[in-house]
Amino acid sequence: MFNLIATCAAGIESLVKRELTDLGYEVQAENGRIRFKGDGKDIAKTNLWLRTADRIKIVVTEFDAKSFDELFDQTTAIPWDQYLPMDAEFPVEGKSQKSTLHSVPDVQAIVKKAIVSSLSAAYHRHTRLPETGAKYPLEVAINKDHVMITLDTTGSSLFKRGYRVEKGNAPMKENMAAALVMLTNWKKDMPFWDPFCGSGTIPIEATMIARNIAPGFNRNFAFESFQFLDDNLAQEARDEADSLADYDSELEIHASDIDGSMIAIAKRNAEEVGLLDDIQFKQVAIADFKTELSGGVIVSNPPYGQRMGEQEKVHQIYKEMGKALAPMKDWSKYFITSDLDFEKYYGQKATKKRKLYNGAIRADYFQFWAERK
Structure with missing residues (x-):
């Protein structure tokens, strides 16, 4: 089971909460996101079905940190090899609000360094990790000194359904x-x-x-290339969805x-x-x-x-x-x-x-x- 969040635009949290509740999840609403728990099947299901959310993310870890040493040590402590294969491409996005560690580039660099350290030890690598494999998009977000590191399972935002072949001026998502x-x-x-x-x-x-x-x-998702998830999850979710459509x-x-x-x-x-x-x-x-x-x-x-x-x-x-x-x-x-x-x-x-x-x-x-x- 994973700790998951569905992110969304400000003002529509109640809709995402309702969608997740209707799908059978116990939820906790916060500003711009809804927390819930689920396994790989749930990751596929929510990516496929949520109409008003932006992304489904795995919360890999959360902790408080006011120094770069704390940030590095607590990030390194995560068994990153359970998520990332040796050749994983893992870009680290970042943001920080009202926190001691306010320099986003430095925060990103420290988290990246910590993950490299963890993976190098796990895979017994003494040279640079190749990062030639599938992409695992990570984000470190710090708010009031509380750190949350997430893995994005969605890829391109959920608003990109795949049907809009053309658009006019100021199109609505x-x-x-x-x-x-x-x-x-x-x-x-x-x-x-x-x-x-x-x-x-x-x-x-x-x-x-x-x-x-x-x-x-009609679209693909980042999680479909994650090695720690079953290859068949997305297709099974699509087959089930197709059977539920009312034509x-x-x-x-x-x-x-x-x-x-x-x-x-x-x-x-x-x-x-x-x-x-x-x-x-x-x-x-x-x-x-x-x-x-x-x-x-x-x-x-x-x-x-x-x-x-x-x-x-x-x-x-x-x-x-x-x-x-x-x-x-x-x-x-x-x-x-x-x-x-x-x-x-x-x-x-x-x-x-x-x-x-x-x-x-x-x-x-x-x-x-x-x-x-």
Whole structure:
């Protein structure tokens, strides 16, 4: 059994916690990460299934250290040969906050030296370790003199699902798009619409949720080359995930955008993941938006207007949104934007707001709940 953490963006820890709990794990939530325990099978399962997390990491060791000698000695004490083969490539990333050992390059160098010392003794090496084999990404993170050394089992962040063959300007990460959908009251038997779909990330993630398709199904992970884990874990997890997918339910998922070239890109991305027939794409401006469907949910990432001179244009779009969507009183509507004056131009006060981060940008999630009958 390993001590594991699922890392995530600030503000969505509760979603990752819920996902892990639904998968059957006992969890402990902290800022930017959720702790849980599991074996190799669990490493494969959580990498494959978590929609809102960034990475799954093994916590190799934790201790307190205020000197480089303490850092070196306690790192060396770990039996690193149980994790790293003799030829392992093991880059060491680092970060330090509010700690005596504040120089990150020095911290990285000391930890690297300590691991080399441990491995050299274990493998009886008197020359430099080759580092020509599989990669084992390590990180040393120090916060208030507490050291945590982790081994990343994921590789490229979990938001990289593998289906986005093209993207437009300011694309939303796939795990954030999934988070936006999961923060709504939408169920797969309800209509869903994204009127600013861009490259299609939000409707594609919604469809994957509705179809119960594992988000990591079409990608590889770092742990697949770890020698201390079974070679078959990833394939067994994929086979199980494939058996759990729902390809039969009728869905009413729509995506539209004013830009025809973005609709074409969104279609290519949906086709890459095998969901083109599940999403109805249409080129339409928000001012012309209308639907006969009822009781649905809108989730969208409208333009922000970050650059000088764009605000006036964006505010006009928000006004058009409010006017076009006002008749849809039995729809719930959810919009993420960094413009905190969104409600003023949209023309309605949100039922609820939630602070999130779209990448490095602080953004509020404005929620307008459907009127109850």
